Amino acid sequence: MRALRAVAAGALALLPCLQAEPAAAWDRQVERGRALARRECARCHAIGRTGTSPLPQAPPFRSLHERYPVDDLAEALTEGIRTGHPTMPEFRFDPDEAEAFIAYLKSLER
Structure with missing residues (x-):
C-alpha cells in the first residue's frame, strides 16, 4: 500500500510538468504565427486583439473566426491564397x- 501511495504521489508531482510542456509548445506556435502575421499581413x-485594419477592406484577424472556421485556411495558406481583390x-x-x-488566429478567439 505504501508503494502504491509513493507511486501515486510521484505521478501527481509530475503532472504540472506534463501539462506545462504542451502549453509552452502552444505558446511557441502562437508566437511564431504572430511573427508571420506581423511580417506578412500587418x-x-x-x-491584434484591438485596432482597425490599415486597409479598410482587409478584415481584422480577430474577427476571421466569425466568418468561417480558421482551420479551413490550412490548405489555402499552403497552396497560395488568392482573393477577388487585386490589392x-x-x-x-x-x-x-x-x-x-x-494557432495565432485561434488565440485571438479567446
Missing part, C-alpha cells in the same frame, strides 16, 4: 508556418 490587416498579394506558407499562423 500592412493591411489589424492582426492582396498571393503568398504561400509552408505547412509548419500555416499551422503556426492558424
Whole structure:
C-alpha cells in the first residue's frame, strides 16, 4: 500500500510538468504565427486583439473566426491564397508556418 501511495504521489508531482510542456509548445506556435502575421499581413490587416485594419477592406484577424472556421485556411495558406481583390498579394506558407499562423488566429478567439 505504501508503494502504491509513493507511486501515486510521484505521478501527481509530475503532472504540472506534463501539462506545462504542451502549453509552452502552444505558446511557441502562437508566437511564431504572430511573427508571420506581423511580417506578412500587418500592412493591411489589424492582426491584434484591438485596432482597425490599415486597409479598410482587409478584415481584422480577430474577427476571421466569425466568418468561417480558421482551420479551413490550412490548405489555402499552403497552396497560395488568392482573393477577388487585386490589392492582396498571393503568398504561400509552408505547412509548419500555416499551422503556426492558424494557432495565432485561434488565440485571438479567446
